[in-house]
Amino acid sequence: MSTLTEAPPPPAPTGTEPKPPRRRGRWTPYWLLLPGILWLVVFFAAPMVYQASTSVQTGSLEEGYQVTWHFATYWDALSAYWPQFLRSVAYAASATVLCLLLGYPLAYLIAFRAGRWRNLIMILVIAPFFTSFLIRTLAWKTILADGGPVVGALNTLHVLDVTGWLGWTSGDRVLATPLAVVCGLTYNFLPFMILPLYTSLERIDGRLHEAAGDLYAKPSTVFRKVTFPLSMPGVVSGTLLTFIPATGDYVNASLLGSADTGMIGNVIQSQFLRVLDYPTAAALSFILMAAILAMVTLYIRKSGTEDLV
């Protein structure tokens, strides 16, 4: 720093120090972010604000709606539709658990055992996406049709007696029962469970399994102490990707269920499109969102995977 000795003494801090030379490309990240930010503002932030204001309006279709800060709508909506809320959470949770039970072994198989069949199985997992969500759900109507082979087989095996006793089915029917809705949800969201599970399992270094075996862990212990803990990021993201959309889903309940199996999504849909009670519909949407946010936050805290994700 020989130049320092020749430099004049530093001026008193007047607040008008020379600006540091402008670095080129400083704003580039922001320019690149702009399209995404604009998209979010127009299609996420603005509708949110609009819905929030709708939820505290009163009035009627004929006279128009006014913002009156009528927060009672929230309480009224909750007290009128809490059974649907509970049902949504229960169905979505059941479907999520089923997805995990079905998806984990499959993801494990693809990641560690499939060998050259890996790509084929992956394609089979994704293949249903090539058909419309609606068509696939309608197909389940046929599969579970009264007197069909599935129902017949379940009846012969006396499975329906058990599920009927549990309240999942009624009589000889599967269609229009909670079981049918949960089946539809499980089927439709299964790939969202398998893909993140597969990704996190596939990332596990196979030598860790060898190392655990070498250190006296039986295969079941290897799974419990090494494989499963290391796949937790996949379990968490898989369950979230299944549970969140399943809670808000209304297609499965309306196609495969009955009036008794309505989920909160069905209520919101009918409030918006048939009853045209916009404030109640908006309030329900916000309650659902808040409930999911709270549950997810609690879940991530509990599973303690922050440092693994």
Added chain:
Amino acid sequence: MTTHTTTNQTAATDGGGDVRLTGISKDYGSFTAVHPLDLTVPQGSFFALLGASGCGKTTTLRMIAGLEEPSAGTVHLGDQDVTALPPYKRPVNTVFQSYALFPHLDIYENVAFGLRRRGIKSVKKQVGEMLDLVQLGEQARKKPHQLSGGQQQRVAVARALINHPKVLLLDEPLGALDLKLRRQMQLELKRIQTEVGITFVHVTHDQEEAMTMADRVAVMNAGRVEQLGAPADLYENPRTTFVANFLGTSNLIEAEVDTRSGDDVVVKAAGDKLVLPGARCSAPAKAGGKILVGVRPEKIGLTHADDAGTLPEGRNRVTGTISSTSFIGVSTQYVVDCAACPQFEVYAQNIDRDPRLVPGAEVVLHWNPAHTFGLDAAQSVLAGTAGDAGAAEGEAV
């Protein structure tokens, strides 16, 4: 060793602790990774399996660990036949090449893993002692990714050693470390082995590493053990061209057997007469037959042709022209062009350097006949020099 006072659950009740491989082999389809192999690793020794990549050394190690099922043959630990035992039932632990530390567990839990699997409740004392042995007591609560390569390597050693295995298997454990750290860890591992007295089987492609650390070295090539012995014995008395070239550097000269006089064999190579002890000739030395005559570069003296008369009698002599020299500090390496061998390598200690020894100078190479060895001429002169073997030789002398 304080940790030795704790009861050792895995050590079986039998007396001998040798590792015995009997007729063990491994095929992958039509490819034979390990040809039927008999090998005994004495209890308490530091044993190295040395060879280029793909020579079957790691497969052999993994068969001892139980991570690979042999196609034929048996593995005995002491008197116990463990061939059919899965890895988790074998009193053997492995230090993996990539360490394979559990990323979701901290250092303490990584080291305690084996003890906990065997149902030992109070692991604190043992883990503490083991972490002290590898000088990582301070790092106990860190995760593996927060440690440096050398520290991770020591965790891997501690994690295996804490179980007091009958045999510790090390699969190229120093491969990922830089040269300086590798040297340090070589001495460290040797110290630990001496301290705990457990049999170490060490797989490496680095001949210098094998010679530094091991009491006994098995040089493997293409699924077979080429030669087995103490490092100095292998170096001085290679029995195949592969061993001669893979362990350090050898000058190999094609020669024709002239006569046998007493214990010595006299051979002719491009007009020069060379003498070697019959005991050091592993090939049948019949008059008129071909053999390869070998001598290590550091055994050779280099004298300018003008001073040839001052050389004592009875030394093997070859004349040639220096084609290149390289100064590497402790020694100078010369490549000499001779009639018998176009690339004769000579390592001369830098004690009194003759300024006349520059490229183009006429020189006489001379050495004690006792330092000469003879090999079967039916083998490739270049075996053990190419590819990976060449890379491993980079640090020779």
